[in-house]
Amino acid sequence: MSLSNESLLVIVLVGIVAGWLAGKIVDGGGFGFIGDLIVGVIGAFIGDWLLPRLNIHLGVGVVALIINATIGAILLLLILRAVSGRSGWGGGWGRRWGRR
Numbered sequence: 001m002s003l004s005n006e007s008l009l010v011i012v013l014v015g016i017v018a019g020w021l022a023g024k025i026v027d028g029g030g031f032g033f034i035g036d037l038i039v040g041v042i043g044a045f046i047g048d049w050l051l052p053r054l055n056i057h058l059g060v061g062v063v064a065l066i067i068n069a070t071i072g073a074i075l076l077l078l079i080l081r082a083v084s085g086r087s088g089w090g091g092g093w094g095r096r097w098g099r100r
Helices: 005-026 032-053 062-084 091-096
Strands: none
Touching: 005 032, 005 062, 032 062
């Protein structure tokens, strides 16, 4: 399987938008540019795997991809929040590395 430059660009853009949207919806403050990209791309894989199994089909096109990836990214962030506990992920990281 080979990816063209255009499809790689679409994956990155969808990942950025979906990660940013999921960070706003879940109210976690986001992970920054690279973190939102990673959350969005992993969320796209989760959404692409999970939604068809739930018999949910959003259609085709970039908007459908963004919605699909955002749903997956929201699920990923909720799972991360449940695993990390009530302290969340935004506030504790800075203190851990010496910022006060």
